[in-house]
Amino acid sequence: MKTRRNFLKTASLVGSGAIVDCALPAWSSGQLNRAGAAPNIAGKDGMMVRSVRFLDLEMPPEFAGAWLTPVEHFFVRNHMFEPARGNRSEWKLTIQGEVRKPLTLTLRDLVELEQHSVTNTLECAGNGRAFHSPKVPGIQWQRGGVGNARFTGPRLARLLERAGLKPTGRHVMFRGLDEVPGNVPPFIRSIPVEKASDPDTLIALKMNGARLSAHHGFPARALVPGWIGAASCKWLTEIKVLDQEFEGNFMKPGYRYPNQPVSPGAAVNPDDTHPMTALTVKSMIAGPADGETIRARGPVRIHGAAWAGEADIVKVEVSTDDGGSWNSAELGKEHAHYAWRLWSYSWKPAGRAECVILSRATDSQGRVQPAISPWNPGGYLYNAVDRIKVHVEA
Numbered sequence: 001m002k003t004r005r006n007f008l009k010t011a012s013l014v015g016s017g018a019i020v021d022c023a024l025p026a027w028s029s030g031q032l033n034r035a036g037a038a039p040n041i042a043g044k045d046g047m048m049v050r051s052v053r054f055l056d057l058e059m060p061p062e063f064a065g066a067w068l069t070p071v072e073h074f075f076v077r078n079h080m081f082e083p084a085r086g087n088r089s090e091w092k093l094t095i096q097g098e099v100r101k102p103l104t105l106t107l108r109d110l111v112e113l114e115q116h117s118v119t120n121t122l123e124c125a126g127n128g129r130a131f132h133s134p135k136v137p138g139i140q141w142q143r144g145g146v147g148n149a150r151f152t153g154p155r156l157a158r159l160l161e162r163a164g165l166k167p168t169g170r171h172v173m174f175r176g177l178d179e180v181p182g183n184v185p186p187f188i189r190s191i192p193v194e195k196a197s198d199p200d201t202l203i204a205l206k207m208n209g210a211r212l213s214a215h216h217g218f219p220a221r222a223l224v225p226g227w228i229g230a231a232s233c234k235w236l237t238e239i240k241v242l243d244q245e246f247e248g249n250f251m252k253p254g255y256r257y258p259n260q261p262v263s264p265g266a267a268v269n270p271d272d273t274h275p276m277t278a279l280t281v282k283s284m285i286a287g288p289a290d291g292e293t294i295r296a297r298g299p300v301r302i303h304g305a306a307w308a309g310e311a312d313i314v315k316v317e318v319s320t321d322d323g324g325s326w327n328s329a330e331l332g333k334e335h336a337h338y339a340w341r342l343w344s345y346s347w348k349p350a351g352r353a354e355c356v357i358l359s360r361a362t363d364s365q366g367r368v369q370p371a372i373s374p375w376n377p378g379g380y381l382y383n384a385v386d387r388i389k390v391h392v393e394a
């Protein structure tokens with residue numbers, strides 16, 4: 001059994017001698033940057049620490065300038081303690097419930113199946129929560145609760161086929177090996193059988209070509225491409241086919257979106273909400289950095305990434321005058337169905353000024369990033385046009 005002390009040891013926090021169970025230091029709730037106040041976490045250099053009790057690390061925006069996010073800079077979202085590093089030869093994945101032949105698989109069994117790769121933008125549904133007004137409780141993610149990686153592993157559909165899905169099977173439930181503290185409900189969620197049977201839904205064993213790291217779900221995680229990150233259960237140990245959607249904290253009231261638009265700050269009846277599935281359309285500016293002073297005399301490269309869940313990005317526009325006028329950005333050559341698309345725009349500043357730069361994406365479903373993202377009590381799916389300020393010293 002892993003204790004909290006062991007967890008902190010595993011996370012290799014440097015300079016964290018003052019941590020005690022109840023009195024968490026101020027930085028445990030976030031707001032820190034790379035200026036030196038935050039602890040270093042082994043293998044995760046330079047991340048913004050949003051929480052250490054349960055590890056939540058945000059990617060600095062500049063890393064949205066790369067097609068594949070290095071694992072070192074990939075955000076981490078944990079609802080509870082990471083499992084102790086077990087013996088991987090003892091790890092098992094069970095598949096049961098509405099199936100004819102329940103299965104118990106070892107890591108070797110999964111490795112021996114045909115492997116498939118999907119490049120996918122994983123985004124936490126709460127990414128951007130900090131920008132909602134009025135404020136909502138929860139991890140105050142800003143722009144970096146997102147990353148793009150190539151995930152590899154057997155297709156979930158192949159396993160369900162082997163187990164013999166019964167016609168009564170409607171939803172597929174995932175349970176991870178997280179260590180559940182006290183009376184916190186376990187992280188269990190389900191997805192509809194149609195999405196589970198999609199050839200791109202994986203039991204991922206690798207991320208960017210290397211075996212999954214401990215923070216990202218070693219030895220196996222679900223990869224539900226295009227959907228909110230919460231769908232992709234880490235440290236997977238149990239798959240259960242159900243005749244109805246799983247009922248539990250992380251399906252209801254957690255991770256639900258109001259059926260109707262909500263006035264900012266208003267309460268919403270949980271019965272008038274639905275579980276979130278696919279991500280919405282969104283872009284972010286990787287460079288220049290917010291608040292940067294630009295001294296260049298020549299053109300300035302404004303660039304970043306845009307993604308749209310199960311849809312494709314068709315256009316990204318950039319404004320350098322706070323929305324007064326818009327210019328088309330050039331889309332990057334690399335693209336894959338569920339992956340973000342890099343974009344760039346060459347800007348010639350007119351002279352010394354304070355400029356507000358915006359980016360706005362449009363997707364193949366005709367969705368356009370709004371000027372103001374709809375408010376909701378969970379602070380989910382924030383997708384307003386991205387916005388930075390720069391100071392030009394021409």
Ligand code: MTE
Nearest residue numbers: 075076077078079124176229230232233234
């Ligand atoms: N799986 C388990 N078992 N426990 C968790 O806390 N967090 C989920 C999901 N899978 C979580 C989980 C959430 S909310 C997100 S956004 C993604 O994992 C984040 O994946 P990452 O930490 O690999 O970036």
